[in-house]
Amino acid sequence: SQELEQSPQSLIVQEGKNLTINCTSSKTLYGLYWYKQKYGEGLIFLMMLQKGGEEKSHEKITAKLDEKKQQSSLHITASQPSHAGIYLCGADFDQAGTALIFGKGTTLSVSS
């Protein structure tokens, strides 16, 4: 069964608009990772969250992990065409060093 639910599955936004992608787990996470990918290419690491309530930002992207460590959100402010791609959340559940399990991904398109 899918342990990470990611929503929405796809998203089309106008350039300059804000957007949020959610990642929800049925059980407590050990660590939560956000990646960006273009299909057929490697993963670009965005951010890692480990502590409940943690929030990290890089340029126009902010990621948060809730206190219970079961839900994370990725927020993009003032989206640009360069933000287009597939966003994947991945998590390890037991301990550091175990395999990341990924959500189904969110395909983001930014129209200019």
Next chain:
Amino acid sequence: GAVVSQHPSWVICKSGTSVKIECRSLDFQATTMFWYRQFPKQSLMLMATSNEGSKATYEQGVEKDKFLINHASLTLSTLTVTSAHPEDSSFYICSASLESTYGYTFGSGTRLTVV
């Protein structure tokens, strides 16, 4: 930073032949590596966990005799797709856990097309 080099980046092979994909950790020792498979417009699905010097652990539904994994050294893990068929066509990507920094690094992936 920690880099995993994956080769080849793409390969086309005939049905019935075998294909080997290599992942090398360039500047660190990878005790554990993970192999994923990705179909078009889908997410990464974990195939197996590879530990140096021991047998790989396969996820449910993954044929271990078809997807042979070897992790003979701390810097090299290989995935061999044996007797490939068109349904094996996919994007394969490896990953290594980074014990020193608690994180993961990914190879650039291999696009396999079986004709």
